[in-house]
Amino acid sequence: MHVDDIRTDLNEDGPPNAPGQIARAVVLLRSGGVVAFPTETVYGLGADATNDDALRRIFSIKGRPADHPLIVHLAASVQIRDWARDIPSAAYALAERFWPGPLTLILRRRAWVSALVTGGQETIGLRVPAHPVALELLSAFGGGVAAPSANRFGRVSPTSAEHVRQELGDGPDMILEGGACSVGIESTIVSLIDGDPVILRPGGISPVALEQVTGRKVARPGIPQTVRVPGTMASHYAPAAPLRLVGAANLPDIAARLAAKGKRAAIMALSGYRSTTGQTVAMPPEPAAYGYDLYAVIRMLDSGQHDAILVETPPQTEAWLAVNDRLQRASGS
Numbered sequence: 365m366h367v368d369d370i371r372t373d374l375n376e377d378g379p380p381n382a383p384g385q386i387a388r389a390v391v392l393l394r395s396g397g398v399v400a401f402p403t404e405t406v407y408g409l410g411a412d413a414t415n416d417d418a419l420r421r422i423f424s425i426k427g428r429p430a431d432h433p434l435i436v437h438l439a440a441s442v443q444i445r446d447w448a449r450d451i452p453s454a455a456y457a458l459a460e461r462f463w464p465g466p467l468t469l470i471l472r473r474r475a476w477v478s479a480l481v482t483g484g485q486e487t488i489g490l491r492v493p494a495h496p497v498a499l500e501l502l503s504a505f506g507g508g509v510a511a512p513s514a515n516r517f518g519r520v521s522p523t524s525a526e527h528v529r530q531e532l533g534d535g536p537d538m539i540l541e542g543g544a545c546s547v548g549i550e551s552t553i554v555s556l557i558d559g560d561p562v563i564l565r566p567g568g569i570s571p572v573a574l575e576q577v578t579g580r581k582v583a584r585p586g587i588p589q590t591v592r593v594p595g596t597m598a599s600h601y602a603p604a605a606p607l608r609l610v611g612a613a614n615l616p617d618i619a620a621r622l623a624a625k626g627k628r629a630a631i632m633a634l635s636g637y638r639s640t641t642g643q644t645v646a647m648p649p650e651p652a653a654y655g656y657d658l659y660a661v662i663r664m665l666d667s668g669q670h671d672a673i674l675v676e677t678p679p680q681t682e683a684w685l686a687v688n689d690r691l692q693r694a695s696g697s
């Protein structure tokens with residue numbers, strides 16, 4: 365099966381938002397409501413970042429521990445001064461180059477920012493997303509919208525409004541429609557707190573691109589961090605069926621062994637390998653296209669009909685950093 369067929373099956377490009385939906389979403393946000401909305405990375409579960417009662421509802425709808433900080437979404441980069449202080453020049457350079465876009469900057473917070481947003485830390489995560497619906501919502505609202513990914517805690521992030529409905533049912537007061545997310549995995553998170561920039565979570569924006577813009581060495585993930593990033597622990601983004609990373613050479617053997625035990629294994633393949641016993645999805649050979657499909661494919665393969673998901677290990681190169689990061693977390697390793 366090819367991924368394009370899966371996307372068609374899922375019918376992810378839902379109807380456009382009816383006229384007046386953005387205005388309704390703004391009224392809800394202003395009155396402490398929780399609104400799920402599309403971004404170019406994944407769907408977010410948003411609330412007014414200055415309203416503690418609304419923020420508490422995000423944590424309760426997601427089932428997320430209260431010490432996990434939330435990214436504040438803004439309409440324009442000039443607003444970062446409202447939320448952060450001691451902003452280094454590298455932050456402005458990165459904002460100028462990559463916003464709106466899939467980049468979250470970790471900066472020193474202003475004193476008044478709610479501990480529910482910061483997870484009780486001295487820092488704040490800020491991002492201007494590139495999705496037209498998100499930008500329309502943020503401009504009309506005017507303030508910061510705190511939003512984690514719109515999935516239940518520890519589950520795969522939603523990349524369509526339908527996924528949000530599957531994850532959260534009628535938990536949010538409203539779900540804005542925005543089709544399938546064009547990036548498909550969460551933003552690159554960069555800390556600009558001490559010294560050189562540090563990547564806390566890899567994403568669509570590469571370490572090399574960050575180095576070119578800042579003119580500084582950028583630390584890759586995997587190095588012990590002084591900044592705590594709850595939610596980046598192993599075994600985040602986990603499907604219910606066990607997901608295993610397997611080298612191409614071992615795929616036939618492991619698939620055969622599972623089949624002999626009567627286990628139904630689905631395969632996410634990169635090489636020409638096709639399972640003779642279970643479903644095989646031919647994943648795109650290029651990292652951005654792979655990332656675009658990743659969560660939708662995991663979600664489809666994890667809908668109950670498989671006992672395991674075998675993923676052919678992608679190349680271990682920097683271009684595949686974000687995809688490999690998400691696959692490792694999904695496999696709990």
Ligand code: TXA
Nearest residue numbers: 405408433434487488489512513550551593594595596
């Ligand atoms: O692409 C994205 O970033 C999506 C969309 C909705 O914008 N959001 C997202 O949010 O992935 P969430 O909450 O699922 O993941 C945000 C990550 C968490 O691991 C959180 O711990 C980290 O960002 N984070 C947020 N603020 C932080 C801060 N002040 N310091 C360190 N880590 C922070």
Ligand code: MG
Nearest residue numbers: 512513521595
């Ligand atoms: Mg998340």
